[in-house]
Structures are given as structure tokens and as C-alpha cells.
Amino acid sequence: MTELVSIILAAGEGMRMRSRLPKVLHQVGGMPIVGHVTHAARAAGSTHVAMVTAPEHEAVCEATRAIDPDVVFFEQAERKGTAHAAGMARDLWSPAKGYVAIVLGDHPLLRGENFRVVLDKLDAGMDAAALGFEPVDPTGYGRFITDGERLLAIREHKDASEEERGIGLCNACILAFRADVFRALIDKVGSDNAQGEFYATDLVELANAAGYRVGYGIAPEVDVMGVNDRAQLARAEYLFQQRRRAEMMRNGVTLIDPATVYFSYDTQIAQDVVVEPSVWFGPGVTVASGAVIHAFSHLEGASVGENASLGPFARLRPGAKLGEKAKVGNFVEVKKARIGTGSKISHLSYVGDAEVGAKVNIGAGVITVNYDGFNKHDTIIGDGAFIGSNASLVAPVTVGTGALVASGSVITEDVEPDALALGRERQVNKAGRAKTIFERAAAVKKAKSEGK
DSSP: OOOEEEEEEOOOOOGGGOSSSOGGGSEETTEEHHHHHHHHHHHTTOSEEEEEEOTTOHHHHHHHHHHOTTOEEEEOSSOOOHHHHHHTTHHHHTTOOSEEEEEESOOTTOOHHHHHHHHHHHHTTOSEEEEEEOOSOOTTSOEEEEETTEEEEEEOGGGOOHHHHTOOOEEEEEEEEEHHHHHHHGGGOOOOSTTOOOOTTHHHHHHHHTTOOEEEEEOOGGGGOOOOSHHHHHHHHHHHHHHHHHHHHHTTOEESSGGGOBOOTTOEEOTTOEEOSSOEEOSSOEEOTTOEEOTTOEESSOEEOTTOEEOSSOEEOTTOEEOTTOEEEETOEEEEEEEOTTOEEEESOEEEEEEEOTTOEEOTTOEEEOBOSSOBOOEEEOTTOEEOTTOEEESSEEEOTTOEEOTTOEEOSOBOTTOEEOOSOOOOOOTTHHHHHHHHHHHHHHHHHTTO
16 A cells, blocks of 8 residues: 555634634544544555644644554644645655645544545546535635646635636545655745635645646535534534434444434444434443343443343443343443343442442442542442342442342441341331321421411
8 A cells, every 4th residue: 555644734723613622622423523534544544644733732632642642743833824734744744655645634524535535546647636525605615726637726715716716616625645746846835825824725736837737536525524613513413423323224223213312433333233212322332232222321431232221311431331131220320330141230220330240130229339538449249149229338348149138238348148238227116106206297387387
């Protein structure tokens, strides 16, 4: 495969977002926008990825490193345009022997195949190529000036004539070059335009003037949508979800009401899973075949085993792992806990920092008391144990295999296998005491109502 250096331009402030957060860190599908662009570059075969950021945007670098630790960062101290920004990555593209691509960092729906449309032109013998699209409304976009399959120039909207503004084929977000062509042209870009900036798009005209052949490819409008404000961010999220829902159903997942189910960029769901309405999948979720995710459940950083059942109204927090045929029912929260094969937590319980064995039954209202105000502690429950309703297991504690914890117990010491644990006071009945209490309370209420 030909070496490909991709330069992602991510130094913009995004003022229209009205946010302290850099524009490219706003999320679509649970991942920063710039992460989607990085993934697309890698999917297209990028052997090296450079990212150009602003001096105060260390958060962009940190977020990107978490997604792709091999990205190399460069700083654009002064914002003088896209060609100037691309020039900041000189240390990476100077020794390049294959292709160099410039891509804008605010396109969350970009895919590797969009890169390939342009790179295929280089493979076919072109010296440079750009990605175009045909928007419903071309206002504000640079226009492609073409002659057949040749791209002669890209005219920015502010610099275009009325005739050129009538062109419907517009500039998208990728420019690609043979590395030697890019090196020969990048320092020749001028700033004689309405903005007084160094436009990367001017490289097209420079390439033609130098006798190089420039082509173009076309992408669907939805793939090359940029994000500049909150409304566009919401639109991008909507389109992302539509794409993921269709992908899930094509792969054999049943979505009862697709429009109400939300996925993250990395959600993995196997065939024959059923997802009921109003379910949210955060990052890091896998669901195995045959599982059922009931309505109004929330999952993040969790895994659901084969033929397991979750919800309705259940929450799996990071580190939750449900085994095969496990059941986590309504109003149950599980965090950093492994629930064994066939175990059941049917309702109204919290299980955190725990290891629950196979075929365990955890009753309603059970709590693993995992936090002492300073540190988290683990609860271990052996195979076949039965935890009665409203029990509190104060960690660190172990309940042995086959043990029974009586309802309402507070367990602070380990329970041996097959033992019965009772951690509550013995019941005492006071004859007639309830009647006395109720009569006293009624008298107080009556006195208050009479103003006494």
C-alpha cells in the first residue's frame, strides 16, 4: 500500500459553538468529532497522521491520544489559513514518499471510503485530487471549476464571481497530492484573497499552472457535513444514529422502535439481539447473541452475555459484565461487577465492585456497600448463594457458595459456604402498643387543626 500522510486541521476555535470546549471535542456518537476524522484517515490506510492544533488546545491532543496514540501533533500559533496550518506539519510530510492528504477536522460523519475516492485518482495517475459534493444549498462553499474530469481551481465563495457561484459542485474537506507535488507547491501559496489567508484550496490552481494533473471525486453530502454550531452538531448526531441503526438492523439486530435507540461509535451487538424502545448505549458496550435489552435501559462500558436479559429501567455502568442467561431487572444498577451465568438480580438493587458467581439470586433492595468514604471495597458472592431482600453486604466481605443471607440483614463478616447468615435484631412484639401510638398521633393532629 502506498504511504499516506494525513494532516488533520484542528486549530479552529469554533466561535459559533458558544462553548469553552474546542469545537472538535464536541461529541457525536460518544466520540469527539476529531476522533471520527482520525478513524476515517486510518480506515483509508493512513500510515502517518498529523494533527495541527492551536496553542491553547492541549485538551484536543489529550483526547486524540486516547483514541490514537500514534498521532503526531503540531501547533499553529497564528491562524493564517489552511495552507499555513498544513505547513506546520512539515517534519512529517517532508520525508514522505507516497501521498499527502489535508483533511478538515470538523467532519464527524467522514468515512475511509471518502478518502479512497480521492486517493483512487492518485492511484490512476493524477498528481493531485480533491473531494467534492453537491449540496442542496451551495452558499458559503468553495466551488469546483472543472473541465471534464480535470479540476482546474477551487474558488472560495467570497472570491467567486456570480457565474462561479452558480456552480453546484462544491469543495468538501479533503485535498490529496503526490508527496513530491505537495512539497513543490505548499510554500507557493499566497494570501491575495478576501480573507487575506493562505488557502490550501489554492494548491489546485498552482498545480494546474505547474503542469500537474488534478482530478476530483464526489462524496454524498451527508458524509462530508461539517459542524460549526449546536444545530449542526445535533444534525450530525441524528444522521450518525440513523446510520448506526440501519447498520445494526442489517447485521441481524431487532430494534423494536429504531428512532428511540441511541448507539455509540463502538457499540457491538451480535445477531438475534432484541433491543426495546428508549435504550441508550454509551461507549464500550458489547452485547452477545440472544440477549434482550428491555426498554429504558442505560449501558456504558459494559458487556452483556448470550441470552441474558437487562431491564426495563436498568443501568449498567463501566465494568459491569453479565454472564450467559444472567438477568438484571427493573431499577437495578450494576457497576464494576461480574454477574455469573444464570444469576438473577430482578429488581431494585445496587451491585457494585463485586464478583457474583453462577446461579445466584439477589433479592429486591439488596445493596453491596462498597464505599467507606475514602476507598472502594469488593464483595464476593459464591455460586448458588441466595441473598434475601433488603440485605446490605458491607464490603470487603465474602458470601460463600450455597450460603443464605436472611432478608433485612446487614452482613459485615464473611459467610461460610452453605451457612445461614442473620445480621438483624430479634423481632419483639408489644401488645396494644400500636393502638396507643396511633391514638396519640391522632390527638396531636386534631389539636393542630383546631389551632390549640
